[in-house]
Amino acid sequence: MCGIVAYTGPKKAYPILIKGLQRLEYRGYDSAGVALLDGDIKTYKRKGKVSELVSYAEGQDTDGSTGIGHTRWATHGKPDNINAHPHRSGDGDLVLVHNGIIENYSVLKEALKKQGHTFKSETDTEVLVHLIEEIKKQGNLPLEEVVRVALTKVTGAYAIVVLDKTEPNKIVAARKQSPLVIGIGEGEYFVASDATPIVEHTKHVVYLGDGEIATIEKGEELQIKTISDNEIQLPFVQKLDMEIEQLEKGGYDYFMLKEIHEQPKTIADCMRGRLSAEGGWVKLGGIQEQLNRFVSANRIIIVACGTSWHSGLIAEYLFEELARIPVEVEYASEFRYRNPVIDHNDVVLAISQSGETADTLAALELAKDRGALTYGIVNSVGSSIARLTDAGSYIHAGPEIGVASTKAFTGQVTLLTLMALSLAEKKGKIEKEYFNRLITELENIPAKVEEVMKLNDQIQYIASEMKDAPNALYLGRGYNFPVALEGALKLKEISYLHAEGYPAAEMKHGPIALIDENMPVIITCTNKSAYEKIISNIQEVKARKGVVIAIITEDDEEIRKIADYVIAIPDTEEPLTPLLSVIPLQLLSYHIAVMRGCNVDQPRNLAKSVTVE
Numbered sequence: 001m002c003g004i005v006a007y008t009g010p011k012k013a014y015p016i017l018i019k020g021l022q023r024l025e026y027r028g029y030d031s032a033g034v035a036l037l038d039g040d041i042k043t044y045k046r047k048g049k050v051s052e053l054v055s056y057a058e059g060q061d062t063d064g065s066t067g068i069g070h071t072r073w074a075t076h077g078k079p080d081n082i083n084a085h086p087h088r089s090g091d092g093d094l095v096l097v098h099n100g101i102i103e104n105y106s107v108l109k110e111a112l113k114k115q116g117h118t119f120k121s122e123t124d125t126e127v128l129v130h131l132i133e134e135i136k137k138q139g140n141l142p143l144e145e146v147v148r149v150a151l152t153k154v155t156g157a158y159a160i161v162v163l164d165k166t167e168p169n170k171i172v173a174a175r176k177q178s179p180l181v182i183g184i185g186e187g188e189y190f191v192a193s194d195a196t197p198i199v200e201h202t203k204h205v206v207y208l209g210d211g212e213i214a215t216i217e218k219g220e221e222l223q224i225k226t227i228s229d230n231e232i233q234l235p236f237v238q239k240l241d242m243e244i245e246q247l248e249k250g251g252y253d254y255f256m257l258k259e260i261h262e263q264p265k266t267i268a269d270c271m272r273g274r275l276s277a278e279g280g281w282v283k284l285g286g287i288q289e290q291l292n293r294f295v296s297a298n299r300i301i302i303v304a305c306g307t308s309w310h311s312g313l314i315a316e317y318l319f320e321e322l323a324r325i326p327v328e329v330e331y332a333s334e335f336r337y338r339n340p341v342i343d344h345n346d347v348v349l350a351i352s353q354s355g356e357t358a359d360t361l362a363a364l365e366l367a368k369d370r371g372a373l374t375y376g377i378v379n380s381v382g383s384s385i386a387r388l389t390d391a392g393s394y395i396h397a398g399p400e401i402g403v404a405s406t407k408a409f410t411g412q413v414t415l416l417t418l419m420a421l422s423l424a425e426k427k428g429k430i431e432k433e434y435f436n437r438l439i440t441e442l443e444n445i446p447a448k449v450e451e452v453m454k455l456n457d458q459i460q461y462i463a464s465e466m467k468d469a470p471n472a473l474y475l476g477r478g479y480n481f482p483v484a485l486e487g488a489l490k491l492k493e494i495s496y497l498h499a500e501g502y503p504a505a506e507m508k509h510g511p512i513a514l515i516d517e518n519m520p521v522i523i524t525c526t527n528k529s530a531y532e533k534i535i536s537n538i539q540e541v542k543a544r545k546g547v548v549i550a551i552i553t554e555d556d557e558e559i560r561k562i563a564d565y566v567i568a569i570p571d572t573e574e575p576l577t578p579l580l581s582v583i584p585l586q587l588l589s590y591h592i593a594v595m596r597g598c599n600v601d602q603p604r605n606l607a608k609s610v611t612v613e
Helices: 013-027 050-057 105-114 124-137 143-151 255-261 263-271 285-289 291-295 306-323 358-369 384-388 407-427 432-453 456-466 480-495 504-509 531-543 557-562 574-595
Strands: 003-008 031-038 040-047 066-072 094-102 156-164 170-176 181-184 189-192 204-207 212-217 223-226 299-304 327-331 346-352 373-378 391-394 471-476 498-503 520-524 547-553 565-569
Touching: 003 013, 003 094, 003 156, 003 170, 013 031, 013 050, 013 066, 013 189, 031 050, 031 094, 040 050, 066 094, 066 156, 094 124, 105 124, 124 143, 124 156, 143 156, 143 170, 143 212, 143 223, 170 189, 189 212, 255 263, 255 574, 263 407, 263 432, 285 291, 285 391, 285 407, 291 407, 299 306, 299 358, 306 327, 306 346, 306 407, 306 480, 306 574, 346 358, 358 373, 358 384, 373 384, 373 407, 384 391, 407 432, 407 574, 432 565, 432 574, 456 547, 456 565, 456 574, 471 480, 471 504, 480 498, 480 520, 480 574, 498 504, 504 531, 520 531, 520 574, 531 547, 531 557, 547 557, 547 574, 557 565, 565 574
Parallel strands: 299 327, 299 346, 346 373, 373 391, 471 498, 471 520, 520 547, 547 565
Antiparallel strands: 003 066, 003 189, 031 040, 031 066, 094 156, 156 170, 170 212, 181 189, 181 204, 212 223
């Protein structure tokens, strides 16, 4: 979950590294550091955000045209100056940055201690750089071969970049289960955890494959081998479909707020070329490639984590109601450690914004081993899940920088809706009139999201009334139950208020004991199919002096009369309600977090992409 950036070329490396780390800070912000190669290796690192590193390095020698940088989300060892990356070898010749976890680091550490190595930090990363040093002592091998041999002795996940002052024009990078991308410029190279630090310098990139090691030298062609020493011929160079403006706040105070307001566009982008209400069709290329296996599948198993798991729960309702396909939704982190029943008649659908979520990747590998068709829904082009799965679809939401997912969630739900509609039509499980009504209404969703955005001031006022509550309860039925879970998660993530989401009918089975005048209860009430039941839930809360904040449709006069606060959103078809009802909950959590003085884009203890267990 850390961020890595590296540069070699004719320019001064330091400003490129610092700007890159600022772009990557959403991946980790416990500490940051850089190492610059200019005859000798100069290392600067500091606990805290990149700004602390910049202040520390001001006025110091930052010359050098080759360097590496790192922003950390702590795993092994507390966040401090010593545990911050980069880490150096005992002889000072080598320096390394690392994302991932070396699982056998303690065994390696004890062996290295017996060989005379001493360690300054608590990290697994320092063990790896000492291991590389030890192997280097054993023969006159080039850096890339020393690193390769060292990695054959390592168990775990990693993305690493290594410098050696005795080979000053060379960078060696390697990855296993943690992403790395190499940017190719005019006489210069860039390496990073993702493309965000690279796009302002070059659009031409190579996504390093799992178990691959790259040798990058000034003035030389990029060389890639596998860890098992097989050379990769002609690495595939891709062109980035990303603009620098997407990585800026664009006048908003936070990336999260910008990304909330981008949703009318990102939902439309997700549908573009895939749906035509006028033509009466839905087409998804990934589905078409594997249509027979989808149509004949015994069931769909969805694996995901966090917000992506919530979108998977919505998909369960969509696939079962519209396409009549049985669905199971699994936490990838649990699925991978069970012995699940999977066979070639199953489809395993993985949902991940980053496409790099470690648990989801492991769940996919298990599914592939059992013969299931694997399908990926991701946002990041070239990501590990996109490459691992048999087929898949991108949500086309653009870079999501805020740690709390917003536009990626609605992009996932949009794409899952398209999938459900496509399969429902192919299987003959949906009446043509209802199908046409749904796709017409789906085309109208971006404009209706724009209407919800106009409620911002009203939502901000409700947030001011709610911000000091110690707890909150989110309730929903049917399609809006996962929305309740997502609303509660957003509040927890960025405001640090305790919140729980429940199916509204389950309130009586425990949570009702918590309700009093200090407990705001946020209820999503847009379900026509269970409207009277929802009113009963509201009455039960009111009878116990709970404060009701209701998400209703614009024509709902009955709930207006009994709720303490209402947020009225446009009406839509019931399967599409999550795309509208989640927007007020995103804005509510955002405003509460701001009012509580929280860093909305970088909430404590969280990182954007969970690439380690």
